[in-house]
Each structure stands twice: as C-alpha cells, then as structure tokens.
Amino acid sequence: MAHEHKLEIFRGLIKFKSNIQKIWGVLLLLSIVTAVEVALGIIKPDFLTQSYFLGMKLLNWIFIILTLVKAYYITWDFMHMRDEKSSLRRVVVWTPIFLVAYLVFILLFEGTYIFQVFKDGFLSWNF
C-alpha cells in the first residue's frame, strides 16, 4: 500500500539504501540459510543427530528454526509485512500461529501415544 519501505533488517543492524537493494540482500540471506540446511542435511553431523532436546534431534530443531527464519523474511520483506500496520500484522501472523501450535501439539501427542500402543500393546503389525 504505502510507497515508503522500511529498509532496515536485523533490527536496524543492516540498513539498505533502496528497496531493490533490500530485496537482493534478503535473497542472499535466504540462499545462505537454504545452503546451510542442505549442507547439514547431507553431512548430518553426529553431534547433532545424537543429541536430543525435548525428544527431538538437535538437527531437526535447527532445521525447523531455520525454516521459521526463512518464513519470517519471506513474509516481512517479500510480502511487505514490515510496511503494514501492526494491527494487520498481528491479525495475520498470530491467528495461524496460535491455531497451528495447538493442532500440532494435539496431533503429535496423539501420534506418540499410538506409537506406544503399537510398540508395547498386544498388537502385531510389523510382520
């Protein structure tokens, strides 16, 4: 909507001269993040796959966090969320985050429970 763009990313650590320059800067950032993800996915360092946090491998946590970082920059800079009013930003961002967090929690909890039933229960399925 507005023609003015906020040209700072990283909370003002980097300030671009023009909107076009910011777009290329964000592309560079997204490419680096993707390259790191792919490299980690191919190498799969042992210290990341052997250690767990909240029942999930550290490597998978890194993947998910990097994904959220990418999602943030796509929404904020490509979809111009940075330039929208804070009310629009909150409506669009927090509604799905709340609903998805709820759904994911329920389904993964239930999935773990069924896994236990299949594993320890008197039920044969792996034959």
Next chain:
Amino acid sequence: MDATVTTGSDENVWGGGNRPLGASYGKLMMWFFIVSDALTFSGFLAAYGFSRFKFMETWPIADEVFTHVPFFHGNYPMYYVAFMTFVLIMSSVTMVLAVDAGHKMKKNAVIWYMFATIIGGLIFVGSQAWEWATFIKGDFGALETKGGRILQFVNAETGERAAIADFAKVIPGERTLHENSNGIWYQEEGTRTTFNLNEVVEGFKANPGLLIRTETITEEGEKTLLNRQESLDKLTQAVRVVEGANLIRNEYGSRLFADFFFFITGFHGFHVFSGVVINIIIFFNVILGTYERRGHYEMVEKVGLYWHFVDLVWVFVFTFFYLV
C-alpha cells in the same frame, strides 16, 4: 494507493470510512485467503507429522528416497530439491521486483520481471512433475510382506542397494490372462511387475551376497540390515513384488509416506500451477496497459502476495518432507 472502488457517500466512520488495517479491500481479501490456505496446509503437514510419529521407527528416510538429479546417474540426495527451492525463491525475488517497478509505474520493467517470474514457476512445476515421475517409477524394487511391510535388498559386500532386476531369476512358466469371461467379471487384470515373487525369491537364494533390509530404523538412524540366515527366514513372509510407488503401496517403505507425498506436494504443485496461470493473466494485462490506465499496479501486488505465499509453503514442505 487507494482502494479501486470508492462510492463517496460512505466515507464516515460507521459507513465504512474507517480503515483500521490501512490496506485496500483487495489486499485484505488476499490476506484472508492466505491465512485460510495456510491453515489448510498446516492441517496437511500436521497430519503428516501425526502419521510419522505413529510410525516413528519405520518411516522411510527421505535421503534414500529422493536421490536423483536429471541427466546424472548416481546417488545425489537433496541436490535437486535444493535447486527447486532456489528456483522458487528466485522467482519470488523477480515478483517482488515487479511489484517495486509497479510502484514506480515502470511498465516495461514490470513486464520483464513478471515474465521471469512465470518462467521460474514453470521450471518449478516441471521439476516437480519429473520428481513425481521418478518417484512413481521407483529404482530398486522391493518385496512386501503379509503385514504390508517392505523388504529391500542390499549387496553385502558394497553395502549398496541391490535392484531386483539384477538378481531375479527368469523362470519360464505358463500364465493365464485374467479375462471377464474366465475370471471374476468385476476384477481387473491389474498391472504386473517385471518379475514375479517366485523369481525374486529364487534369485535371492541363488545369490549368497545379498541381504535384506527391513523398515525398522536402528539407534544410529539407519535401516536394519538382517544377516543372511535372518534374511532367508524373512523371505518366506513376502507375498508380492513392489516396483515404484502409488497410492496403495510403495517400494520405499510405509505406504502413508507415498500418500502424503502425492497429496501435499500435489496440492502445493497445484497452487504453483494456478499461480503461474494467474501470473500469465496479469502479465498480459500489464502488456495491454490496463494498470497504466488504472493509475496503479496494485493487482501485481496482490498476485505477488499469492506467489510469495506459495514460496512460503514450499519452505515448510521442503523442511518437513526432505530435511527433518
């Protein structure tokens, strides 16, 4: 830029003149759509997570499933998907550049950036079609047990996967074609695999250098490799040969994996496809000068939102299907 439609009379606060979100009607509606579509995709991905947690110890390892790059032979996990991701991000960049050029009313720049975006979208959809074709075709072939579990073959010396086509014994035999007149009329003949179960089993017995790999994942995060005796025991439980993947069974492991793969990447691919179609429509409108006459390029901005959303979804699909 102001809303496209203004009727003048309802500019007071209670008549709709108040604009708390400061965005035009069209853009707000696009955000509405994006939020609901995001929830749809989240539902699919959460269901995928549910099924995966349910079969945590037997789920296929994505690195071993998607190993191909067009025009290259060998084992290249992930490289092609990474390329696809980059193509989609790149087309997002050209889209946002088109929006920027639209703000400055540079018609020719918008045309060229839209064109680049469409090409990027087409490359992505084409890559996905190729990925599907490769997945459906399969590469090594496997056996399925009565319980619906997949048994794959490994060369004991090299530790590499062995294709059934390389060791199966050709056993000549008679086979009656299933026809309506001689069989059950409502049943189809079905698709036959290259080798039948007996040929694969005999071929395995004749090759002492072969072992069977089950679906179960070990502590080290690899599939369980049986020894020769266990393999021969396991072989007696096999009921059919599986080549490639479809919605009913697949040679990569858990059937749900293929179902979700087809469903989620298919749904996303359909979004990319419709995005390309919408982009083409807007592209021609730009060429015809529709937005030049209208005085602003907000339509480009709106399809831009949709296009970035498609990219956003892919970022998540990429993580949960190929990385995690």
